[in-house]
Amino acid sequence: MQEDFFELIKQALLVKISHRGLKFGMCSIMNVKSGKCSEDCAFCAQSARHTTNAPVFGLKSKEEILRHAQRAKELGATHFSLVASGRGPTQSELAEVIEAIKYLKDRVDIKICASLGIIDEDGLRALKEAGLSRYHHNIETSREYFPTICSTHTFEERINTIKSIKNVGLECCSGCILGIGETKKDRISIAETLKEIGVDSVPINILVPIEGTRLGGKPSSITPLEVIETIALFRHTLKTPAIRLAGGREEGLGDFQALAFMAGADALMIGGYLTTPGRDPELDLRLKRDAIEFWKRFRDNAEK
Template sequence: MNITEQCKQAVLDGKQLQQDEALSLYQAPLEELCAAADEIRQHFCGETFDICTIVNGKSGRCSEDCKFCAQSMHYQTKIEEYALMDTDEIVRQAKSNAEQGVLRYSIVTSGRRLSDAEVDRVCESIRAIKENVDIEVCVSFGLLDEAQFRKIRAAGASRAHCNLESSRRFFPSVCTTHTFDEKIAALQAARQAGLSVCSGGIMGLGETVEDRIDLALTLRALSIKSIPVNFLSPISGTPYAQNPLLTEEEKRRIIAVYRFLLPNTSIRLAGGRGLMPDQGEGCFRAGSNAAISGDMLTTAGISMQTDLNMLHRLGFEAGLWNE
C-alpha cells in the first residue's frame, strides 16, 4: 500500500495525520493524491457545498502593513477608499445576494479593528439585514474583543472571520503591526461571544511547504471548521507585487493535503480563484467543498450563477456547512 492509500485509510479510520505524513503526501503522484482527498471529502462532508459572498464594507487607509494587501496605507495602490458603507447599501447588496441563492453574506472592513462607535453602526446594519433578508451574516471586523463580538452576535451575526494568513514562524515576514497571537485572541473572543469562527490563510507569500502544513495544524488545534484558502493575487504597489503565481498543480496539491489534515471542515477557495483557468474546478475535485463567490475585496471574482452551474455539474448541492 503506497503512502497516499496508507494516509487515506488512516484518516477514514479517524486518525489525525502529523507533519511528517503530510510532507510525504506532498511527494505523492498528484492525480492519486487528489482522488484520495476527494474520497475523504465525500466520506466526512458528503456533497454539501458551502458558498458565501463578501462585501467591502469599509475600504482602504488601513494602519496595518500586511504585505499582500492593497488596502494598507503603507503602500501606493489604486483602490477606492471610503468609510463604513451605509445600512441601506449593505442591506441592498444582501438582498441581491440572497435572490441569487447565497446563504451566507460577510461584511468585511479594512483596518486593525472597528471602533466601538463603528461597531454600533454596523450592528444597525446587521439588524436591518436580519429583519429584511433570509441570509446568514458573517463579519470580518479585525481584532475585536469579546464585548464587541457579543454586540455583533446580539445584532444577529452568526460567524466571525479572521485569517491567520500563514504559519506562526512565517507570519512576522508578512505583517509587523500586529501578531499571530492577537489574531488567535480575536478568534477565541468571537467564539466566547457565541459566534462560529472562520480562519485560513494565503498561499504564495513566499512560505515553505512546512509553513503551509503548520498553518493547517494550527487551524486544526483551534478547531476551526471554516477554512478559506487564498492564492495570492500579486497587486502592484505592494511588497508582494512580483511574487510568482503558484502553478495550478501546486494549488491542487495544497487543497488535497489540507483535506487529509482537516477532513471534516469547509475548505473554502477564496481570493485568487478568479485567476485560475478552470475557476477552481480542479480544486473542487481535490477536496475543496466551499468557496467565496462573486468579487473579492479589491479584485474580480466569479459570478454566483457561474459557480452554481459548476457546482451542479460536479454533483454538489449548495448548503450551509459546519454551523
Template sequence: MAAHSPSPDLPDGGILAVARAQVLENGEPLGKDQVLRVLRLPEEFLDEALGLAHEVRMKWAGPEVEVEGIISLKTGGCPEDCHFCSQSGLFASPVRAARLDIPSLVEAAKQTAKTGATEFCIVAAVRGPDERLMAQVAAGIEAIRDEVDIQIACSLGMLTREQVDALAAMGVHRYNHNLETARSYFPQVVTTHTWEEREQTLRMVADAGMEVCCGGILGMGETLEQRAEFAADLTALDPDEVPLNFFDPRPGTPFGDLDVMPAADALRAVAAFRLALPRTMLRFAGGRELTLGDLGARKGLLGGINAVIVGNYLTTLGRTPETDLEMLGELTMPVKALNATL
C-alpha cells in the same frame, strides 16, 4: 491526539496509503510532517491525492457546498502593514478609502441571497472596529434582517471581549479572522501586529459561541514546511470554516512582485489541507481564478473543497455567481440550503 511521523522508507505515494487508513477510514487528521509529504508529492500522484481528498470530504463533511457572498463596508485606509494587501493606507496602491451606506449593504445582501447563497459576510479594512463602525454594523445587520433571509457573518479585524459579546448579541453566527500564514512566517508578512493577537480574537469568538472562520493565503513566499505548519496551526485551532486564498499580487504592495503560485502546488495544497481538516468547511476564496483557472477550480471542487465565495472579492474580481453555480450543477454538487445552516 497522537502525533504521527511518516516512515522515512515510504515510497513517494506511500503517504496516500497512510492517509487513506488514517483520515478516510478513521477520520484522524494528518499531522504536520504528513501534510508536508503530501505537499511534496510528485505530479503523477496529484490526481490520486485529490481523489482521496474528495472521498474524505464526502465521508466526513458531506456532499453539500456552502455558497457565500462578501461585501466591504469599509474599504482601504487600513493602518496595518499586511504586505499582501492593497487596502493598507501605508502603501501606494490604487485602492482608496471608502465606506458603504446601509441601503447599499442591504441591496448587496439581497443580490447575494438571489444567487442561492446562505451566507453574507460584512468586511471592514481596519485593525479592529471603533465605536462608529460597531454602530454601523449593528444598524446594517438589523436592516438586512428586516428584508433578507440569510445568515450574517462579519470580518472586522481584531476584537476586544466586549466587541465579541456585542457581535454575538447582534446574532452574528460566524466571524472571520484569518491567521494568513504559519506562525513562523507571519513576521515576514505583517509587522504592525502579531499572529498571537489574531489567535486571541479567534479564541474569544469561539468562547462566545460564534462559528470560527479562519484561513489564509498560500503562495506568499512561505516554504513548503511553513505551509505544512500552517495546516497544523489550523488543525489545532479547529475552525468551523477555512477559506483558502491563493496569492494574487497587488500593485504597490511589498509583495506586489511575487510570482503567482503554480497550479499544481495549489491543488496539492487543497488536497493536503483537506487531509489535515477532514470535517472542516474548506472554502475556495480569492486568487483561485488567477491560480487555477476553470479546469483547476473543477479539480479543486473534486479534491476536497466544499464551499465557495461567489462574485467579487474585496479588491479583486471573481467570476460571476451564475458561472460558479453552473459549474456546481455540472459537477452535481448540491448547494447547501439556508435551513441546513440554522
C-alpha cells in the same frame, strides 16, 4: 510522484464525502469600509503604507449593504459577510455594524458574517446578540512565516481573536493566502494550526500581486497544481470544516478550478472580492452543479 499526487487527491475526496457528504457552500462578501488600514500586511492593497488604486471610503449605509445582501441571496449564497478594513473597529463603527446587522436580519433570509479585524469578546458578544452567525479572521500564513509578511501585529494576536470568537459561541471562519513566499512546510503548519483552533470554515486565497504593495512586483510563488495539492493536504488534516475557494482563485487556478473540488474543496466565494472582481456568477453556479454531480458518481462508485 504522479501516482502519489493522484492518490492524495482521491483520498482527500473520500475524506470530504465521508465527513461532509455532498455539501457545497456558497458565500458572498461586501467591502463595507475600504482603505487607510494602519497595518502593513505585505499583500494588502488597503494598507495605508502602500500606494495602490484601491478605493477609500467609510462605512457604507445599511440600505446599500441590504441591496448587496439581497443580491447574494439571489445568487444562492447562504452567508453574507460585512468586511471592513482596519486593525479593528472603533466603538462608533462597531455600533454602526451592529445596527446594519439588525437591519439585515429583519429584511433578508441569509446568515450574516463579519470581518472587522482584531476585536475583543465584548464586541464579539454584541455582534452575536445583534444576529451575527460567523466571524471571519484569517491567520494568513504559518506562525513561522507570519513576521515576514506583517510587523504591525503578531500571529498570537490573531490566534487570540479566534479564541475569543469561539469563546462567545460564534462560528469561526479562518484561512490563509497562498503564494506569498511560504513553503510546503508552512502550508502544513497552517492546516495544523487551523485544526488545533477548531475553525468552521477555511477560505483559501491565492495571491494576486497588486502594484504598490510589498508583494506587487513578485508573481505568486505557487503553481495551480501546488494549490490543488495544498487543498488535498488541508482536507486530510481538516476533515469537517468547509474548505472554500476565495480571492485569487481565477488567476491562481485558471482552468484548474474544477479540480479543486475533486481534491476536497467544497465551498465557494461568489460575486467578487474586496478590491478585485470575481467571475460571472453563472459560471460558478454551473461549477457547483457539476461538482455535486461528480461527487455523487464518485460516492456511488466508491460504495460498490
